[in-house]
Amino acid sequence: MAHDIEIIEKTPAEFEYKKRRSDRLMRSQLMMFALMIFMTLISFAAVQAGFSAYFVIPVVLLLAAVQVGLQLYYFMHMSEKGHGLVAFFMYGGVLLAFLTVLAFVTIIWW
Amino acid sequence: MDLNTKFTPQSWPDHPETATMEAKNKFVGFWLFLGGETVLFATLFATYLALKNSVPDGNEFRTETLFELPLVFVMTMLLLTSSLTSVYAMYHMKNYNFKAMQLWLAITGFLGLGFLALEVYEFYHYIHLGFTYGNSAFSSAFYTLVGTHGLHVAIGLVWLTLLILRNAKRGLNLYNATKYYTFSLYWHFIDVVWVFIFTVVYLMGVVG
Numbered sequence: 001m002a003h004d005i006e007i008i009e010k011t012p013a014e015f016e017y018k019k020r021r022s023d024r025l026m027r028s029q030l031m032m033f034a035l036m037i038f039m040t041l042i043s044f045a046a047v048q049a050g051f052s053a054y055f056v057i058p059v060v061l062l063l064a065a066v067q068v069g070l071q072l073y074y075f076m077h078m079s080e081k082g083h084g085l086v087a088f089f090m091y092g093g094v095l096l097a098f099l100t101v102l103a104f105v106t107i108i109w110w
Numbered sequence: 111m112d113l114n115t116k117f118t119p120q121s122w123p124d125h126p127e128t129a130t131m132e133a134k135n136k137f138v139g140f141w142l143f144l145g146g147e148t149v150l151f152a153t154l155f156a157t158y159l160a161l162k163n164s165v166p167d168g169n170e171f172r173t174e175t176l177f178e179l180p181l182v183f184v185m186t187m188l189l190l191t192s193s194l195t196s197v198y199a200m201y202h203m204k205n206y207n208f209k210a211m212q213l214w215l216a217i218t219g220f221l222g223l224g225f226l227a228l229e230v231y232e233f234y235h236y237i238h239l240g241f242t243y244g245n246s247a248f249s250s251a252f253y254t255l256v257g258t259h260g261l262h263v264a265i266g267l268v269w270l271t272l273l274i275l276r277n278a279k280r281g282l283n284l285y286n287a288t289k290y291y292t293f294s295l296y297w298h299f300i301d302v303v304w305v306f307i308f309t310v311v312y313l314m315g316v317v318g
Contacts, residue, residue: 005130005284010120018124019205026201033194040190043313044183053317064309068302075197075298082128085138089145097152104156 032074039063113285122206127291129284140292144299151303154255155310162315165246172248173315176241182312185228186304189263192221193301196294203290208282211290212274218297219270222263229260252311259307262300269293 010018043060073079078086113130123129128137163172199214233253243253273293277286 005123007115007117007121008123009118015120022201022204026197029197030194033190033197036190037187040186040308043309044179047313047316048179056317057314060309060313064305067305071193071298071302071305075193076295082125086141089141090148093145093148093152096149097155100149100152101156101159104160108160 029074032070036067036070039067114280114283116281117206117283119206122204123284124204126204126282126284126287128288130288133284133288136288136292140295144295147299147303151255151258151306154251154258155306158251158255158311161247161251164248169246171239171241171245173311174318176236176239177312177315179312179316181228181232182308185225185232186308188221188225188228189301189304192218192225193298195221196297200291200294203282203287206282211282212278215270215274215290215293219267219274222267222270222297226260226263226267229256229263233257256307256311259300259303262303266293266297266300269296 040063043063046056046059072090077083078090126133128134165171195214195218199211199218202208202210202214241249243250270293273286273289277289280286282290
């Protein structure tokens with residue numbers, strides 16, 4: 001099954017480069033995590049503050065959408081190369097999800 | 111090449127999760143599964159939104175009076191943090207540091223367990239109040255949506271435990287790297303669904 005894999009020993013310079021690159025990725029992921037915590041706090045605070053529902057609902061939905069984007073692209077690596085088919089599956093799923101929710105909240109009225 | 115070949119940090123590939131043909135297939139197949147899961151949860155969200163607060167006359171269980179945000183906030187923080195700890199685990203996986211990866215995954219598991227315990231408490235509390243599954247159309251839709259997510263967390267915890275135990279002596283190789291990687295994808299996906307649950311069910315429920 002795995003006959004096409006050859007083991008390539010990295011030179012010290014290559015190894016150092018790989019380590020630095022993964023450290024950089026880790027730092028950016030940590031920053032995204034801080035951002036997600038911050039957005040969660042804003043969402044909860046906006047609801048607790050008791051603003052009008054017409055203001056709060058769009059804001060918390062927008063923050064949720066951004067947070068999910070960060071999860072997908074930074075934590076689940078969809079921003080990296082080789083994720084074309086992945087994007088196709090996920091956007092296909094999201095499109096169907098959107099249509100389903102739209103149909104249920106507009107057509108069903110009881 | 112034997113899949114059980116031992117590596118060193120220097121010879122470990124940059125993308126071990128897709129280094130073999132089998133791993134590539136699992137990677138793509140798992141994302142297809144996640145696309146399907148998106149649709150599964152969409153149907154449950156749609157049902158919930160259509161039936162939200164649909165209660166018989168005289169039934170006092172509505173979102174505004176039932177939900178308590180402090181508990182939901184703690185659950186959100188637990189699950190969000192467990193997402194970060196699984197990122198740490200994958201960082202160590204890519205650096206071929208097996209022990210650190212196992213440790214961070216175990217921490218992920220404990221955070222997930224904490225989340226699940228709070229959810230069980232929450233449901234227990236509601237049922238004690240009389241808000242049972244058959245109480246109203248709203249209650250059925252609520253329990254089905256949030257319960258399906260909780261079931262996913264429980265399945266994830268069993269999966270994680272089996273992964274950690276089964277590979278404890280084997281160490282990291284190209285056979286199990288992709289298994290660990292797909293678990294981390296699954297765990298992030300659970301967090302993605304929860305972001306929408308706390309927003310659509312709890313926050314929008316409290317607002318009314």
